[in-house]
Amino acid sequence: MAASSLNKVENLSGSLSQRVYQSLREAILSMQFPPGTVIRKGAICEQLGVSRSPVAEALARLSTEGLVDIIPQSATKVSCFSMDEIREASFLRQALEIAAVEKVTLERTPKQLAALTRNIRMQELLIEDKDFVGFYEADEEFHTMLMNFTGFNGVPQVLESVSLHLTRARMLVLPDEGRPKETVKEHRAILAAIKNQDVDAAREAMKSHIGQLIPRILPLEESHAEYFKP
Amino acid sequence: MAASSLNKVENLSGSLSQRVYQSLREAILSMQFPPGTVIRKGAICEQLGVSRSPVAEALARLSTEGLVDIIPQSATKVSCFSMDEIREASFLRQALEIAAVEKVTLERTPKQLAALTRNIRMQELLIEDKDFVGFYEADEEFHTMLMNFTGFNGVPQVLESVSLHLTRARMLVLPDEGRPKETVKEHRAILAAIKNQDVDAAREAMKSHIGQLIPRILPLEESHAEYFKP
DNA sequence: CCCTTTATACTAACATGTTAGTTGACGACT
DNA sequence: AGTCGTCAACTAACATGTTAGTATAAAGGG
Known part of the structure; x- marks a missing residue:
């Protein structure tokens, strides 16, 4: 339970990328992932049982929507409010x-x-x-x-x-x-x-x-x- | 000249994905790629001299913006007007x-x-x-x-x-x-x-x-x- | 003791190999 | 001849290996 409780991708529909996207999005919007949380691709892959590709795409999309900040070659965090x-x-x-x-x-x-x-x-x-x-x-x-x-x-x-x-x-x-x-x-x-x-x-x-x-x-x-x- | 003239990625800034995105986006908005044009990832990779990853990400983004329609496992086309x-x-x-x-x-x-x-x-x-x-x-x-x-x-x-x-x-x-x-x-x-x-x-x-x-x-x-x- | 430098570990970004679903064409059967 | 089933070729989607940039921490110099 220390690990964050993401919705399992099995319960969602659409492509794997979209399911990962929905899962992460909901976690962010519901404040399960509060602003500032660092998101590690590896951890997400492990938790959801998928490879890095769909996770990368999901994060890219969340980034364009402003829900996460991707710091190039370094890290990606849930974006803070301003x-x-x-x-x-x-x-x-x-x-x-x-x-x-x-x-x-x-x-x-x-x-x-x-x-x-x-x-x-x-x-x-x-x-x-x-x-x-x-x-x-x-x-x-x-x-x-x-x-x-x-x-x-x-x-x-x-x-x-x-x-x-x-x-x-x-x-x-x-x-x-x-x-x-x-x-x-x-x-x-x-x-x-x-x-x-x-x-x-x-x-x-x-x-x-x-x-x-x-x-x-x-x-x-x-x-x-x-x-x-x- | 039969090949479409995409802006070379060298002339743009940002990550490779973003440069590919900008290049494709401009081609679509300027009607160089008119609605209905089928976009083959392989062709884009070859023309721009990049691998499939950045192209895939760029197309995914264009898809969320509604500029291209991705038909799963089949093809991706420049979206038509309605x-x-x-x-x-x-x-x-x-x-x-x-x-x-x-x-x-x-x-x-x-x-x-x-x-x-x-x-x-x-x-x-x-x-x-x-x-x-x-x-x-x-x-x-x-x-x-x-x-x-x-x-x-x-x-x-x-x-x-x-x-x-x-x-x-x-x-x-x-x-x-x-x-x-x-x-x-x-x-x-x-x-x-x-x-x-x-x-x-x-x-x-x-x-x-x-x-x-x-x-x-x-x-x-x-x-x-x-x-x-x- | 503090600042600078450097080396190491870690991450996103990129490249490429693999899988699975779709489409269109060909052929057999009605 | 028209229709249905099968198959082959092609594509996006996914997995994974590789690269390069960043940050942290340790080491060396002021």
Whole structure:
């Protein structure tokens, strides 16, 4: 158990490289591999029972996504946070989510409205049951639904890739007492704007909703200084 | 000359993989490798005088960016256009550029205003001289400047990566007689909004500016059907 | 005692051998 | 003649051997 618990590649699909990639990615995003962790190819090969090729490719991909820093001829580490990167990720996410919600507001179908309403109802139920993990997932789903409703298949992935640092930092944010309820309120405001086809209201509602995240992340720079770049 | 003319890796910097990547990427974006071209690893290795490892890594990266389609155990081709992807790229670019111009509008410094003004002046001079290649570059620079003025270092690269399909398709668009002048007009409108710190005007000006591109690309689906997916 | 130099151990990067899956063509069978 | 099954050739994917650059620590000089 001293060895880190990577998901076995047998449980994943796709090429070996992709499975290794997914396994490492999840370990990084879930903070099982906290920022600064040195990743040794040899160790990964041994743990997953694969050769160096797929591991190298997986790490190269993680590197382009900014999740690991490869120091040439030397080492590769899980990348540390920098508040600049996080702010940038927030900016990008805001840009995308605003554009998406504007488009959806103009084009939404009754079915889509119903699905969003159902999702928010679910969020409320999960809060009542104090199932905060479930709520987190429903929250994510709400945003993913909006992305999907744009009609552009690649948008959810783009959002995910630009939000990586944000997602990882979010793991460290302590669950706040009243926050989930506030979140649902904001979601309701967004949905109301979509229903009314009020583009300006949708934009502002989404802007302020996404804007809530950064203030909650800021304190981490001091409370978890070890995870941040100097 | 029957062999494709890839940039020699000697003229580039970085690791071998990165140089191969850059070389292939440029060949694809410049349409030297048109959509549908089959890329054989062996041939690339021979032409560039490198082994298969860096080529494989380069292709893997191009694959994640959507510039090539790797068919497992079979072949890898330069990816064809699809109007959906192009529309999506336009949507993403619009989202980013709008967010950027809004931020810059609020925070712009006198120096930045001067730089943008200078750039537009340059655009006009280049049109007068009928230097349309130069104009294209100045146009690109205008947008890059806006990205840089957001203060987020990674934004220009994100814009580039989401705009890849757009950039490639743009190569096929025939230069239109009056278009450059119109473009400068639109740039001036954007600049004016930035100067006046009128966020709404900046947003609308940018939205309509980016919106100009799609109508000019649409006809390609028939005039260059061979480059499009069925 | 500290700074510089050098040697060694370790890593990513690269080259190349091997495997396995796919495609297209040929031939047999219907 | 058309269709299905088989086989051969080719490719990406994977494994592994080799190279070269980096960092650490020990040794030598100031």
